Amino acid sequence: MSDNSSGKEITVPPIADELGRVFADGGFELHLVGGPVRDAVLRRSVSDLDFTTDARPEATEAILRAHCSTVWTTGADFGTIGGLFRGEQVEVTTFRADAYDRVSRNPIVRYGDNLVDDLERRDFTVNAMAVSVPGHEFTDPFGGLADIARQTIRTPASPESSFADDPLRMLRAARFAAQLGFGIDPQTLDAMRRMAPELGRITAERIRDEFVKLLTAPDPVVGLRILVDTGLAEHFLPELPALRMEIDEHAQHKDVYEHSLQVLRNAIALEQDGPDLLLRLAALLHDIGKPETKDVAEGGGVTFHHHDVAGARLARRRMRELKFPKADVQAVSLLISLHLRFYGYGDAGWTDSAVRRYVTDAEAQLDRLHLLVRSDCTTRNRRKAERLRRDYDAFEDRIARIRAEEDLRAVRPDLDGNAIMELLGLPPGPQVGRAWAYLKELRLERGPMSREEAESQLRAWAAAEGLAPSPDAG
Template identity: 95%
Template sequence: MSDNSSGKEITVPPIADELGRVFADGGYELHLVGGPVRDAVLRRTVSDLDFTTDARPESTEAILRAHCSTVWTTGADFGTIGGLFRGEQVEVTTFRADAYDRVSRNPIVQYGDNLVDDLERRDFTVNAMAVSLPGHEFADPFGGLADLARRTIRTPASPESSFADDPLRMLRAARFAAQLGFGIDPETLDAMRRMAPELGRITAERIRDEFTKLIMAPDPVVGLRILVDTGLAERFLPELPALRMEIDEHAEHKDVYEHSLQVLRNAIALEQEGPDLQLRLAALLHDIGKPETKDVVAGGGVTFHHHDVAGARLARRRMRELRFPKSDVQAVSLLISLHLRFYGYGEAGWTDSAVRRYVTDAGAQLERLHLLVRSDCTTRNRRKAERLRRDYDAFEDRIARIRAEEDLRAVRPDLDGNAIMELLGLPPGPEVGRAWAFLKELRLERGPMPREEAESELRAWAAREGVAPRRDAE
């Protein structure tokens, strides 16, 4: 079970050894386990320290209260006690040997009496290694070190047993493949295909959180392919595998599925300040309206008219079902709804009014929209790709020029609500809102106007619409 030389070579944060000495003085074992050990072996930054001990929760709490400035017991029912130790947040969990009811996935908490049983209940062998503290005795009973060398994801127990205990581990396997660039052991992968329906036992929130971690990984495409190939994606994001057979209208990609994955990779390459969840989701889902809008025309061609509108609706529904925050739902659906608007700019030309409307409609999502539109160009035709790039460069320059002349990010009518009510003799109410909307459209169309011109246009509108002063406003 042990390999002292391997353990000695693993560098752990000094605070871990300090905590180990505290537990040893109390007569208990303490081990660093899971991801921190994996990352230490890979020479990656170690964070979110995860400890396990043979001390029961009440003993752990007593030790931590004696040495921590703050202690919390919110996880006590599952054997976990947390505290602020030497200014660092630590959590210590008693050895576990849980069983699961395999219906709700809720564990029947049972404390174990040895480290091996605790490691066997963990998700993957690369996360089932431990280092004793402060002695640094290395424990690897399930071959995690060898799997790290082979760059392989495998379960400590049989994959059937592991996934039956917690089906979310199947999504986690895909996520670790994306984060670490690893492959999945064939037996484990086969179990994921067979047991994909078990994902139905997992709450939408847990699926959302795991999927978010996957999509934010360095190369989420690796994990997404696994989700689609195993049938897991069909269980919570069926719009993605539905793209596989939908050839795009230009016949320039193997299929819309491959195109969407490439757009995602393009978007990631354009990120300026780290992983951007809203941009990545919009890139992945931007074409999910194509299957619904596919139409075969004379001569065998294919069109997907209004797939932007359909895609925004589908993305909004799916993200709501997965309990994404409202801000994410709104941002992603807006980006999808607008991702086609730019096309044709180079040939048809746009008025300043059209540019204003584009900027106004995009609002706070304008910069992401720029990145999404650029990412959507996956044509192999270099001349066409270069033309589209030049067109969008010119388009962004034009936006910058107009912005320098007027504040497009907060386009407002030339008259505010008070001025409208005073001019038309109206009290607060829906007619003022209609007048305000008319003036905003006029502002978008013409740009800023002198007050006299705005007032003249408003009077003319009121006459056409039959808006007259109300007696109670006089």
């Protein structure tokens, strides 16, 4: 179905028309397709420019090389050639009519000869619309425009066929629901529930990338609920549905699943510069150690002792399995391991030494830790919530005061390894490391020391340890 009037109402970036004229001069069709068309219909900004054409890849490459400052062919095996056209990144893909082996998900690449067949193989109707350039003929054979009006996610072909071709599309459905605020068509949702085990065919890297897009969407909670309700989460993040623990008849603990989703929402509300993936991951996963550590104490109370430690371990394992970068794994597991440290500050009266340790242990994640701890307060008791807020305000003020006096971002011993070896007459080795560790602990306890104080303390420690300096040392 073509609807020229709808196409005229869509604002096409001028650069798309320019490229369309270049292809037309070569005797080929060019259509803006997929996300850019959907976003134009929704009056959202159009950034990535994706096109489809009847030109074969070698012809596309020749055209782009003649008109682009840079051309890349990394997707050539799948019919996609990219380039920098008038300073904008564009990707042009030959019409496709692929078949899938439905075992590995790898497509058997076959080029098509018409636009409609190409659109039918796309994931959802809202992404299966096209606008010709420069003519602006609007093509919508599967009702994408109507689904946008209904705010519905639906597959062009049957959902069973679509998801069998590429099971990752089930995660993409949840992601688009989170990004666009759309619901999922009941037939499509039912197929997701039945076909969730098919996700096992997808590599960890592809699952991770799609999950990251979902988690950084405007409202990831919408998508996360879909992942849990359809059973998809069980196949790559089982710790999330495991949070739906049975609450005992006396309601001795809050609903950990709902609490975790609320903490995520709280964290998002505190973000300053756009989506913070590491903060969102830590907020979502901060309590995943609770199911493993749940215990019923005498009197019927429920405890989760050391769930922070267990949660950090579980998050580390799961993120490694999903092939997250090592630095991200370390950051999120550190945040989870420290998220309970603050509680009790207002009652216990922390020493400056305890504050130094908090800052030092948090390392580069201190600012995220502040946001995570604040987000973790979901109590409906306004008096308790206000007390926790005041306590953390005072805590951050105290950190700022101590920071003004000391360099807490790099709390290091007052003597380096070379000075220790010279002072104690030691060769390089584990004894120097022990001396360095002692000085660091001393620095955390007492704050900065003069060199004379540090040397005096080190000599006393060395003597007690049987490491007295040699006669010609220092």
